[in-house]
Amino acid sequence: MEKMIGFIGMGNMGQAIVKGILEAGFTTAENVIASRRNVDLLQELHADFGIRVTGDNKEVAREADILFLAVKPHLYDSVIKEVRDVVKAEAIIVNIAAGVSLSDIAESFGKPVKVVRAMPNTPAAVGEGMVALCFSEGLSKDEQEEMVALFGSLGKAEIVEERLFDAVIGVSGSSPALLFMVIEAMADAVVKAGMPRAQAYQFAAQAMLGSAKMVLESGAHPGALKDAVCSPGGTTIEMVVKAEEAGLRNAVIQAVEAAVAKSIEMNG
Numbered sequence: 001m002e003k004m005i006g007f008i009g010m011g012n013m014g015q016a017i018v019k020g021i022l023e024a025g026f027t028t029a030e031n032v033i034a035s036r037r038n039v040d041l042l043q044e045l046h047a048d049f050g051i052r053v054t055g056d057n058k059e060v061a062r063e064a065d066i067l068f069l070a071v072k073p074h075l076y077d078s079v080i081k082e083v084r085d086v087v088k089a090e091a092i093i094v095n096i097a098a099g100v101s102l103s104d105i106a107e108s109f110g111k112p113v114k115v116v117r118a119m120p121n122t123p124a125a126v127g128e129g130m131v132a133l134c135f136s137e138g139l140s141k142d143e144q145e146e147m148v149a150l151f152g153s154l155g156k157a158e159i160v161e162e163r164l165f166d167a168v169i170g171v172s173g174s175s176p177a178l179l180f181m182v183i184e185a186m187a188d189a190v191v192k193a194g195m196p197r198a199q200a201y202q203f204a205a206q207a208m209l210g211s212a213k214m215v216l217e218s219g220a221h222p223g224a225l226k227d228a229v230c231s232p233g234g235t236t237i238e239m240v241v242k243a244e245e246a247g248l249r250n251a252v253i254q255a256v257e258a259a260v261a262k263s264i265e266m267n268g
């Protein structure tokens with residue numbers, strides 16, 4: 001795509017999106033510009049990917065046809081006020097922040113703007129992101145399709161009602177952290193049993209990847225897939241019983257619910 005894609009803020013999520021769209025071939029490096037205050041920290045990204053980098057948010061805002069705001073949620077209002085007078089009239093603003101609504105963005109701009117609210121996750125960096133998105137008024141059908149294609153290039157993208165964004169944060173925005181913790185814990189257990197740590201991460205991560213793929217591709221109930229691993233009197237049922245004793249499912253439900261609750265609190 002030929003449109004200029006700008007990023008204000010280029011930390012964990014901004015970098016994951018830039019890597020994802022470039023590696024997927026959705027756009028090319030000369031069409032990407034990014035800013036952060038500590039521009040020295042962008043030199044590696046510039047060297048590795050060839051994107052333009054700057055310390056000047058207004059430069060990004062002036063040039064962008066699609067403008068990602070990739071700063072922390074509490075900075076959205078001040079960053080928008082800094083750049084709103086130079087943003088192109090037809091620009092599409094992309095809001096990826098937890099707890100920032102479509103109407104919050106319009107309020108900070110002080111006028112109606114074309115906004116895409118998206119909730120991505122860091123696996124976007126490797127083409128396996130899960131992204132929810134919804135739109136404000138004012139985007140044409142073509143623009144909506146273009147945004148679905150942009151986010152689709154990061155993995156999977158689905159249009160979701162804005163009221164479900166708190167749930168999305170729990171199930172996909174924040175959940176990679178929980179899943180990394182599970183991989184780490186599984187590895188700890190087998191390191192205890194004698195496996196070298198690097199090999200343990202490889203086995204645990206591939207087991208998680210394969211299990212996720214089975215859920216996605218078979219359409220089978222996760223419980224049925226679990227049952228198919230449990231040989232009568234075997235090793236897996238011992239694992240399942242111990243996990244239930246330790247409250248694994250309840251721990252997961254509580255952890256995901258806590259992220260959802262925090263997102264609701266951040267909506268203010």
Ligand SMILES: NC(=O)C1=CN([C@@H]2O[C@H](COP(=O)(O)OP(=O)(O)OC[C@H]3O[C@@H](n4cnc5c(N)ncnc54)[C@H](OP(=O)(O)O)[C@@H]3O)[C@@H](O)[C@H]2O)C=CC1
Nearest residue numbers: 009010011012013036037038070071072073096097098120
């Ligand atoms: N991390 C994740 O997994 C996900 C994050 N999000 C959302 O993405 C957004 C960014 O999060 P994340 O990437 O994790 O945060 P990071 O702290 O990793 O990145 C924030 C970036 O903003 C920059 N920044 C801070 N102040 C300014 C400013 N005034 N002008 C320009 N740039 C600035 C920082 O650089 P510097 O200090 O050099 O300016 C940094 O590059 C948040 O709103 C979050 O809710 C959404 C989904 C998942």
Ligand SMILES: O=C(O)[C@@H]1CCC=N1
Nearest residue numbers: 097098169173174175
């Ligand atoms: O922790 C956060 O607030 C952000 C939003 C979803 C993932 N990271």
